[in-house]
Amino acid sequence: MSPLDLLPGLWVGLLGASLAAVLRRWFDPVPWRILAAFAAVLLLLFAPVLLGGKVLLPLDNLRGQVPFQRLAPAAPHGNFLQGDLIQLVTPSLAAIRTAWTAGRWPLWNARVGAGMPLLADPQAQALQPLVLLGYPLSLPRAAGATAAMRVLTALVFGFLWLRRQGLTQAPALAGSLAYGLGGFLLLWL
Secondary structure (H helix, E strand, O other), rough: OOHHHHHHEEEEHHHHHHHHHHHHHHHHOOOOOHHHHHHHHHHHHHHHHHOOOOOOOOOHHHHHOOOOOOOOOOOOOOHHHHHHHHHHHHHHHHHHHHHHOOOOOOOOOOOOOOOOEEEOOOOOOOOHHHHHHOOOHHHHHHHHHHHHHHHHHHHHHHHHHHHHOOHHHHHHHHHHHHHHHHHHHOOOO
C-alpha cells in the first residue's frame, strides 16, 4: 500500500467538507451527525477503493480479450453484466481526458469504429460535474471517487429534499439512505 492510495479518500473528504460548508453558508445546513452517518456509509461501501488502493472497475471482464486472456481471475470476480464500463464508458472517459489535456474540445473519438462523437455521447459524460471533479485523480482512482461522490450527492440532497418536505431528521435520514443506497443508483457505479 502506498500513501497515494489515500488520495481518493482525501479528495472525496475535501469535496464533501466543501459541499457541507457551501450548504451551511448559502442553503440548508446538514447537521454534523447526519454528515457523520453519510461518511460512515461511504466508508463501508468504498473504503477499499478510497483508502486501500483498489479499483472500482470490473477488470476481470478483460480476461476474455487479447492480451489479457492468460491473466489469473480477479478476486472478487468482475460482474459480466457491467462489461460496458470497461468496453465503452472508461475508454470514452480516457479519450475525453486526453482531449482536455491536449487543450481541445472532446468532439470526436477517431479510435472507435469509423469514429464516434464524444461530446454528444451521454455515456462519455464529457461535461458531467462529478466526473469533472474526479479529473485531478488518475482514471482508475477517479472511478471510485466519482462513485463515492455520486452516492454522497444522492444522500445529502435526498436528505435536504425530505427535510424541505417537513420530515424530521430521523425519517429524512432513513429516506435519504433508502434513496442513496437504492439499487437504481448503485447498479451503475
